[in-house]
Amino acid sequence: APLHPVMPALVEVYVNSILVINNKGSNEYFNKPITEEEIRKVFRNSIFGVNFDSQNKPFTPMETDGESSMEINIEKPTLASQLLLIYYLLLYEDVRLTNSATLIANGRKIKSYSSAFLSELPIKYLLHQAQKDQMSYGGLFSPLLRLLATHFPQLSLVDDWMDDQVFGDTCRHQVDVNISDSSIHEAFQCIEENPYKTGKILKAMLNKNPTDIWPFSEIFVRYFKSVLGDEVPRHIQELYREVWLRLNTVLPRCLWIMTINALLDINNGSTRNVTITQENVLVDPLQVLRCDIRVFRCGPILKIILRILEASLAASRSQLSRHLLDKPLLEKSG
Known part of the structure; x- marks a missing residue:
């Protein structure tokens, strides 16, 4: 359904009513922000539901001041509702950071959405959907793109957007292969002895929509090191990279962390039983390079690592800017 042109303005008014201090300066005139749990309920019923399973994905909940969240019953959220929630979140953080010094000076304790939740x-996938249908979502696409470039530069890399556009315009011949965890496992078990079988499953994955193959992302990434073998044909490595780039259009930040952990150099004793997290990469983006040495001899996989490194450096810079805005230096009076 197309988005009503008034909705973005209403979201902006709502966000300002939460964060911007009015002339009367009384808390009774402030609205309450939407809780993370309420937002999670919407996305849990979408195609990304598995990533918002509270039992599998631990989030740091926002403080609710003793109030319980509203009961939300949504069978299947529309693209418009998801885009509006993304716009609300990005705009909320933008206004909060812009007014952080004023809010702290006035003694207001404000809520912020956790980095883990964000x-x-x-975000990137939904923005691409809005881009494809600008007749319906044109009024929201431009402000969303501005906020994305400001607060999530790692999601607005030029190379990523160009690759995504190519994937959207590419048509391949259909390959009649059943894709499942077991079929992917079998294909990669014989990648050196029978690369044709591996190539067939990779081509089948390329024929699917990115959201259709995302449920297999974990088992797919698990075989990163198998692709680094000396006997693996370059064609298979290129196909693997293409599938990875397609998955990168869905939930890129999750994919990056899975990739970094899959390629960790476990032969080094210091990296045994080590799991790299999003926070680790934000603090030290060079963690990305703690990978199997064979990566640097494999062109297609090295391109993936360099792409992740570029995004991680951008994310680290953005995180530093956010931290400085979150903790402003206030002048002491007197």
């Missing part, structure tokens, strides 16, 4: 949102 990192799980399908």
